[in-house]
Amino acid sequence: MVDVVVLGTVGLDSVETPFGKVENTLGGSATFAAYACSFFAKPGVVSIVGEDFPKHHLSTLEKKMNLDGVERHGKTFRWSGLYEFDMNEAKTLTTELNCLTEFDPVLPLEYRSAKFAFLGNTDPEIQLKVFSQLRCPELVVMDTMNLWITHKKEKLLEMIKKTNVLLLNDGEARQLFETVNLVKAAGKALSLGPTAVIIKKGEHGSLLFTRNSHFSACGYPLEVVKDPTGCGDVFGGAFTGYLAKTMDLSEKNMRKAVVYASAIASFNAEDFSLRRLQELTHPEIEKRFEQMKQMREF
Amino acid sequence: MVDVVVLGTVGLDSVETPFGKVENTLGGSATFAAYACSFFAKPGVVSIVGEDFPKHHLSTLEKKMNLDGVERHGKTFRWSGLYEFDMNEAKTLTTELNCLTEFDPVLPLEYRSAKFAFLGNTDPEIQLKVFSQLRCPELVVMDTMNLWITHKKEKLLEMIKKTNVLLLNDGEARQLFETVNLVKAAGKALSLGPTAVIIKKGEHGSLLFTRNSHFSACGYPLEVVKDPTGCGDVFGGAFTGYLAKTMDLSEKNMRKAVVYASAIASFNAEDFSLRRLQELTHPEIEKRFEQMKQMREF
Numbered sequence: 185m186v187d188v189v190v191l192g193t194v195g196l197d198s199v200e201t202p203f204g205k206v207e208n209t210l211g212g213s214a215t216f217a218a219y220a221c222s223f224f225a226k227p228g229v230v231s232i233v234g235e236d237f238p239k240h241h242l243s244t245l246e247k248k249m250n251l252d253g254v255e256r257h258g259k260t261f262r263w264s265g266l267y268e269f270d271m272n273e274a275k276t277l278t279t280e281l282n283c284l285t286e287f288d289p290v291l292p293l294e295y296r297s298a299k300f301a302f303l304g305n306t307d308p309e310i311q312l313k314v315f316s317q318l319r320c321p322e323l324v325v326m327d328t329m330n331l332w333i334t335h336k337k338e339k340l341l342e343m344i345k346k347t348n349v350l351l352l353n354d355g356e357a358r359q360l361f362e363t364v365n366l367v368k369a370a371g372k373a374l375s376l377g378p379t380a381v382i383i384k385k386g387e388h389g390s391l392l393f394t395r396n397s398h399f400s401a402c403g404y405p406l407e408v409v410k411d412p413t414g415c416g417d418v419f420g421g422a423f424t425g426y427l428a429k430t431m432d433l434s435e436k437n438m439r440k441a442v443v444y445a446s447a448i449a450s451f452n453a454e455d456f457s458l459r460r461l462q463e464l465t466h467p468e469i470e471k472r473f474e475q476m477k478q479m480r481e482f
Numbered sequence: 483m484v485d486v487v488v489l490g491t492v493g494l495d496s497v498e499t500p501f502g503k504v505e506n507t508l509g510g511s512a513t514f515a516a517y518a519c520s521f522f523a524k525p526g527v528v529s530i531v532g533e534d535f536p537k538h539h540l541s542t543l544e545k546k547m548n549l550d551g552v553e554r555h556g557k558t559f560r561w562s563g564l565y566e567f568d569m570n571e572a573k574t575l576t577t578e579l580n581c582l583t584e585f586d587p588v589l590p591l592e593y594r595s596a597k598f599a600f601l602g603n604t605d606p607e608i609q610l611k612v613f614s615q616l617r618c619p620e621l622v623v624m625d626t627m628n629l630w631i632t633h634k635k636e637k638l639l640e641m642i643k644k645t646n647v648l649l650l651n652d653g654e655a656r657q658l659f660e661t662v663n664l665v666k667a668a669g670k671a672l673s674l675g676p677t678a679v680i681i682k683k684g685e686h687g688s689l690l691f692t693r694n695s696h697f698s699a700c701g702y703p704l705e706v707v708k709d710p711t712g713c714g715d716v717f718g719g720a721f722t723g724y725l726a727k728t729m730d731l732s733e734k735n736m737r738k739a740v741v742y743a744s745a746i747a748s749f750n751a752e753d754f755s756l757r758r759l760q761e762l763t764h765p766e767i768e769k770r771f772e773q774m775k776q777m778r779e780f
Binding site for chain 1: 500567568569662663664665666683686687689695696697698699700701703704705706707734737738740741775776777778779780
C-alpha cells in the first residue's frame, strides 16, 4: 500500500559548496521528497532512471519507499551545481535530462487509490498526467520552478487549478504572479483554486497563506550548513507526509506540518545528498520541532 | 526628563523607489529611531543639524522628543538613495556628511542620568564619546554599518564590548565576524560582552541571540511597501523604548520588544520618510502585534 504518491526526478547530482564536493550522489526532487515523506507515511515514487543507475542507490531508496512506479530506461538524469557563500541559491553548471525526455508516467495500480500526492518539480504536463490517474485524491501538493513558469505557463496554471496546496519559492511566486509583493502573489495564487499557498524562502523560512489567515514559519538557524540541495523537495515531501499521517487537513494542522517540514529540511542542509536524512531519527525530529516552538515563544 | 538617549543622524533624505520619489524629506538614523522610541518612552536626541535645516522638521520632532542635545552648525547632512524591485537594499546615490564631520557631542545635563541609550549608526568614536557621558546606564543598545566595520573596526569592537545589546544586519554580522553563518557570528558577538545580539534580516524578520537561547521573529508580510528607509533605526528605537517603558530586561521581555519593534518597523515601510509613523496610533500597533502573534501560533 502507498500513502503518498511522489512524482519527481531521481538522478545523480554533483555538487560543490564552500564546505565540500560530491560527485554522482543520489539526488533528484522525488528522491529528497519521498525520503522526507517516509518519516511519516509510505511514499510511492513515480519517476524514471537510466539503466546505468547504480543498484546501491535503488536499495537505499527501497528501504523507505515503494519504487514500482520508477521506470528504467536509457541514461540517468544528471545535475551539477555550485553554491558560493550565499548558500541560498545554487548555480546550475550542467543539466543532462537524458531519460527524462521520454518520461510518460503510468501509475501502478496500487498507487492509484492513494489519497495524497506530492507532485514535485517536473514538467506540468507530466504532473497533469499523474494527477489524472489518481482515483480520488484528498490532497494534492505541487511544486514547480522558473523553467516551467517561463516555458509552460498555461499548463502550469491548469495544474495549479487542480491543486490543493501550491509550493513556490519567493522568486518563483514573484515571477509567476508578476508582482514583487509576496502577499499579493499569494492572493493571486489562492484565487486560482488552491486552499493554501506556501512560499518558501530558504534559510528565512516560509509563509503559509490560506484565504483567511497567514502563518509565518522561521527557518531553523543552523550552525552547520554544508549543502542545501533538495531542501525544498524535502520540505514538500515531509509536509505532505505529515498530513497523510495525521489525516487532518485543517489550517491549524497545516501550520504544524509546515514546522515539521522546516525542521526536516534544516537537517537535510547539514550534509551532502541524503546523508543526514539517512541518519535522522524521530527523537531528533521531535527535539528540533520543540526547539523551533521555543524559538517562537514570547 | 529623558528616558532614552538616542544618538544618530538627523538629516535630509532624497529617496526613489518603484513606488514614488521624495526630495529633502526628514531622515537620519536618530530621526527614525527617536520617533519610534516615542511610542513607548521619552527620547532625548543627540545629533547635529545645519543652519539650513527646515524649522518645520524641527517642530515635527519636538512634539515627540527632547532636542536639547541637537547642535546647529554649518550645513545639514544629506543622503540620497534608490531602491529597485528588491526593496531589501538601498543603493546610495550620494552622501553629504557636511556638519557631521565636526560633530563632537556634549550631552545636556538632563540626558546624563538616563538609564537607557540607543546609540544609532554613527562613527564608533562618537558612540564611545556619548557612552562615556552616561552616568549609570542600565541598557545600551547599539547599531552600526559596514563603513565602520571596514574603516574603524578597532573602535567599533571597543564600543561593542561596552554594549548590552548589539544590532547588526545579516550582511554586517557576516562581515564583522568573518563567517557566513549567522549562528556562529552571533556566538562571536556574544563572546565580546553583549548579553544579546539581534541580527536584522529586513523583510525576513530578525533573530535574537542570548547565551542560552535564540528567538526568531518573522517579518510582517506587507501588502504595501513604499519605502523601507529607516526601518532598521525604527526597529532599534522601538526596541529600546519598549524596554525603557517596561523596565524589564529579561530575555522573555526582550522577545516581546523584538516583536513590537518589528511591528513598528513594518508600518514605517508603508510610506516615505516619517509619514506613516506620524499617523500611527497605539491601537494600530496593538492590532499588528496581535496579528504577528497569531501568525506564529501552531
